Amino acid sequence: MTVRTVLDDIRRRPGTGEVIPVIDPATEDQITEFTDGGAAAVDEAVARARATFESGVWRGLPGRERAKIMWRIADLIEEHADELNRLDSLNAGMPLIAAQMILPTCAEMFRYYAGWCTKTEGNAYDVQMTTGITGSAADLHAYTLKEPFGVVGLIFPWNGPIFNACAKLAPALAAGCSSVVKPAEETPLSAIVLERILAEAGVPDGVVNLVLGYGHTAGAALSAHPGVDKIAFTGSTEVGKLIVQAASGNLKKVMLELGGKSPVLIFDDADVETAVFSAAMGIFVHSGQGCVCGSRVFVQRGVYDQVVEGLAGMANTLRLGGPSEEGAVIGPLISQKQLTRVMGFVDEGKRDGVEVVTGGHRLDRRGYFVHPTVLTNVDRGMRLYQQEIFGPVVTVLPFDDEDEGVALANDTAYGLAGSVYTQNLSRAHRLAKRLEAGTITLNCQLVYDHALPFGGYKQSGWGREFGKDGIEAYLQTKTVYAQL
Template sequence: MSSNVSSSPAHESVYPSLCFYIDGVFHAAGHRRTRAVFDPGTEAVIGELPLADADDVARAIDAAHRAFGRWKNESPLARSDILRRAAALIRERAADIGRHITMDQGKPLHEAVAEVASSAEHLEWHAEEGRRVYGRVVPARSPDVQQTVLREPVGVCAAFSPWNFPFNQALRKIAAALASGCTLVLKGPEEAPSAIVALARVFHDAGLPPGCLNVLWGVPSEVSTQLIESPKVRKISFTGSVPVGKQLAALAGAHMKRMTMELGGHAPVIVCDDADVGRAAAMLAAYKFRNAGQVCVSPTRFFVQRRVYERFVSAWLDAMATLRVGHGLEPGVTMGPLAHARRVAEMEAFVSDAKAKGADIAAGGTRLFSRGHYFAPTVVLAPAADTRLMCEEPFGPIAALVPFDELDAAIAEANRLPFGLASYAFTASSRNAHRISRNLEAGMVNINHFGMGPAEIPFGGVKESGFGSEGGTETFDGYLVTKFVTQLN
């Protein structure tokens, strides 16, 4: 479970120039403020990101507003063709885009390329489903009256995408908005911007009309306030932390803006004593440390029935032993660095709190290497319920393993927190599976496998993990308004 960060030629790759995309035109930094972009694996500066000023944001909003007048009336077939062309370009460019994501976000190259390549499917699915946004005719009470229910695009959307899956999360928002007939201004993550530039180039080359997609970066509080307060923006889509989501939701609510909020989680796992323990441990360990645990649906709180607890811990540690930590461009690496130095400090704080309250650190618990934001994959055994790890989402490579006796107690503990995004369970009993699926308070329940993510599946949470869905037919609900037309003939 170790690796050195080398200066091998594998790290030497040309990082793309960073720019805005407004009204169909790419804009370099020019006179604007810039922000350094770092490789989290080496801490080297690899790029300079232009930051939008108020005039840039206003131009992007105006461009999206003008374009909406045309795009909403465009044939669904024509919109579908553009999304399909963009999907084909994504597949062609996946290797290069993925390499740049590894450079600015840190995840291993195979994960980054897979993130990009799999995203093409979302465009293709939305290209088809966007052709099936139907209204309906409601039989009237008088033969002289015709009653029609129409579903129309809401208008200009402001989208805010995160750094942990910079390509996939942004693409989901773009696909839903464009397939619905909306236009959008996307504020991408300042930490991992190359994926957003690549998306803009993909849609530009696919023939998307100017103004339908606009991308920029800036001081987050300034840009988000200007976008949300603009009367031309009618829909907000945000993926990120619960605290920031609450702030944006309050601002959007003050202006009666539609919202889709996909916020943080603290995903529980229930492993019953009738489960295939070895299989469950191996699957969960690989899934937990994907993207160094910086995943909103990452399994974090593991409740394991006492009869198989020791066996699960042993199998878990065996699976962890196969992990190799290092720079994402190094061959054989299975876990890269954390995205920021502050994430490493947070991991240390979680571990320190757990140890102070009596928990056993079975593996990891320390930062790695002299440079780069690396933290060892960490397992905490039987932490107290009031530890930070059992109450706050760590968003990093830390797992808590806790024994339980009765299933109802495990379900209650899983539901104790205000989060409700993803959840997991492993059991061979259909009765247990039924109890778990009915009683877990989560937007997504995975039993005996990991089934989230495909384009046709709704992805979203409950409680403080947000509202609305991305993916599935539900994705269109946030981008369409319902209009009732009644006509006396």
Template sequence: MTISTPAAQQLVDGKLVAASDGTTYPILNPATGLEIGQAPDGTPADVEGAIAAARRAFDETDWSTNTELRVRCLRQLHQALLDHADAFRDLTTAEVGMPGFMMGAAGFDVPVEGLKWVTDLLESYEFETDLGVAKPMGIKSRRTVRREAVGVVAAITPWNVPTQINLAKVGPALAAGCTVVLKPAPDTPWVACELGRLVAEHTDIPAGVFNVVTPRSNEVAAVLSTDPRVDMVSFTGSTQVGRAIMAAAAPTLKKVFLELGGKSAAIALDDADVASVAGATAFTACIHAGQGCAITTRLIVPREKYDEAVQVAAATMESIGAKDPADPGAICGPVISQVQRDRVEAYLRLAEEEGGSFATGGHVIDQAGFWIEPTVIAGLDNSSRLAQEEIFGPVLVVIPHDGDDDAVRIANDSAYGLSGSVDSGDVERAKAVAARIRTGTIAVNGGVWFSPDAPFGGYKQSGIGREMGVAGFEEYLETKTVAEPA
């Protein structure tokens, strides 16, 4: 695939720049393992410059209070994304290894629609609420509640669906009046840099309001969580890193948003079409090689239909296979890197050690790039590490249950609580079970929750706060109560 997108550059204080010391690191196509570009290896000076620019832009410009300006600029950015959609999609497939069919959903179209949605919300949002006149402590006062921008936001994003997560943070933060330093994962810096280029070249967003830095080193990026000039850290990634960010932000008591891992369960009740649920769940577990935090990777089925579910799931995965993400028929592409492939392979060997068996898959694919066979694991219970830990590969564990209560127990027996699904021939029964599952999102009988207007986030160790929807916009606001004599 030929990349027509300009070379990756950081955006610092309104200028597209290389790393201050000129260093770069390679960007690899995970489908081939070959280099497709170079990213600036951001330095401590670059990160410092971005933070200083964001602080200055928040404190010294009218960005945080000029709603009309923000609306105009965000509409310009939305149009720029539409105008450059084909190149952005091609870049995403090449850099992320994301199959093209996902561009109509989380890969591109939904996050771009989400930017428009939050801009529309900004136009109608009431930043002030009049509480009326009261006499607290006998003093007649008129009270007003104001919502104001948090301030400088450090947005730290992962590699799996970068445009979705970049825009789900940057859009609401800018709409709320915040200034932003975006730090993407070093596996996928180019799509973030391209977002920065569109801001610089196609919008009136003032210098310093939006910045992109691409250090490869976690140590260089860590200052975003500790610098007192940063008011909020918005992070999506692993639970382990989320804990570290929360701890690093604690001394300055920054506001922290965390969207973390998941080990979501798909439950088929005993009156469900188990074959249909098994096939759909296996399909879902293959999407983008299973590299999605909300993907259902545990299939919980009635014990008496266990063998059927395993067989259908295996047959589904075999029919899907792993294909070049540029292939129009691809569902499961490569995993992102050699490191991730090795991690998934280690889990597959652990499955055998724990007594599981592979109904299909179970191995790496010996070809250029970073490939794993879509895999169905049988014979393990929910206490196994394969059922408890997030793998982030095309791996589905099938677990038997003995009735509704047992299914709920298994689904909730997890450190995570991000998503899930329940299927039943009786929708009210499915809804009753769904009400008992401790997750931030859940699908009942095939319903779809993923939409710009729907809040997304998790319970337990899946995170703190919500992204998207009105709740996601309000993550970037503070509440101020003002009283004056009446």
């Protein structure tokens, strides 16, 4: 499919709700539009998914056959890399090179979980017990079964459209689930291509069902739908709480990958040049629109001024621009709504006495661009310190010793990620245990592997994605006893 074909396809899709514009965040121009499918589209999609699950057209396939199809999906993702890269780059405003770096992981996600299709076995036990009915001794054979959850709703965000779709679809398909997927209303374009890829690879019709619409219409209807057995959501903590409430009707299971306010601890003995570069990229990449971005940097006093100066230098060096602008490494914020949110935090901080070392303003050009911003003299009670901004804004605070640094890092409602920079390996591994977060990186940032689990502590989410934990999230365990 060409980009033009996708733009025409989405415009023609039926719906019953509001017409939603799709905006290029680098230019503020409308690139296409679509009609909100709303609750009616969700009802139809859930019915199709339920029918395929009950028929066994997908979950009933031998694991090796599902694996072959998933390998084909991976091959097709690579074959369609050019249009997928250009669509995500256009739709999310990210530099093309960023999209190109993400896509290989999407294909590998399907290959990795294809391997799990034949490995979802349970366990067997021999049990000797006194039965409650006869009071006599009995020998039993017992075993566990791993079974797909059923119909799952997959809701993913705008900050990595094709990546987030694959991260949820690959384990759900490997487990044998049928699904209804809803991309963010801001970034639906690459999902159209992925839908075609699934069909071409041999996924039976109705096993994966795409629904387009707003979060408060289609997303809310999917979260509350009595025909859905589980919801997997990536997005803000605020919306995650709404999903939990909506899911309570039929007590559907919920997996949440939510917000973060990730701390970065830089000690006096750190390789400061590496720490500054990594910390700067760890918050300014994708204009800070990443759940694991290190938005709170804590620096031991001996190198505090050096780190602040270095972060400001990086903020002033990194070039901002749209996908087609040569040399651009940072794109715009996703929307006017997000721009207003980010600048609201910064402007409020200025009024409260925060020192803006650099940035703190919108670029004087078209597009939702905010200059990478470094803030000091920040009070820990301030809203911009406590809440996730999801923009290229970092606060930098000093600390004296390890205990104070840990206390500052853990002083948050979030717990998604954390980073430590120190040459002292004992300290590094000691802090890995003390920091309250699901992923800790030592002398590096923004690293992950899809074979290892990912998820948050505290209000950063429920459950884990990736690795064995990722497929377990889409499986239920059944225990069977048989008297011999």
